[in-house]
Amino acid sequence: MIHRAPLGSFERFVGVLIEHFAGAFPLWLSPEQVRVCTVSEKSEAYGRRVEQELRQAGFRVGGDFRPEKLGAKIRDSQLEKIPYTVVVGPKDEEAGSVSIRDRIDGAQVTVPLAEAIDRLREEAATRQVRQVATPAAPAVSPQGDSSQGNEY
Secondary structure (H helix, E strand, O other), X not given: OOOOHHHHHHHHHHHHHHHXXXXXXXXXXXXXXXXXXXOOHHHHHHHHHHHHHHHHOOOOEEEEOOOXXXXXXXXXXXXXXXXXXXXXXXXXXXXXXXXXXXXXXXXXXXXXXXXXXXXXXXXXXXXOOOOOOOOOOOOOXXXXXXXXOOOO
C-alpha cells in the first residue's frame, strides 16, 4: 500500500492558503495575474498586443475583449479577484501607455507599458503580500459584550 500523506498534507496546505487569502492571492501567487480590458472594440488590436507583451514578460494574463461596458469588465475582474486590471483605449494606444487598476486600492494610474511591466515584475520578484483577509468580527451579544457564549 502506498502512503498518501504527502499528497494529503499538500491539499491541506493549499486549503489553508486559500482560506488565508480568501481567494484574493497576491500578484506572484495568483493564477491570473493581470487582465487586459478594452474601452471599446476600437482598442481590441492594441489590447491584444498589450496582452501578448505581458505574456512574453512572463505574466499569466487574460484578456476581456467583449463588447460590454468598461465598468462591467472592471467589476468582473474585481469579483474574480484578479490583482491588476490593465485598461486600454484609443488614447492609450496613441501614447503607448496603459492604465493599471489595482484590486486592493482601486487606484488607476496611467503609465507607459514598459514601466507597467517593470512595476509588476518588481512586485512579483519581491513576493510582496499587501493584503490578507481580515478575520470576521466576533458576534456581539445583546448585553454589549463580545463573549463567545452559544445559546442552544
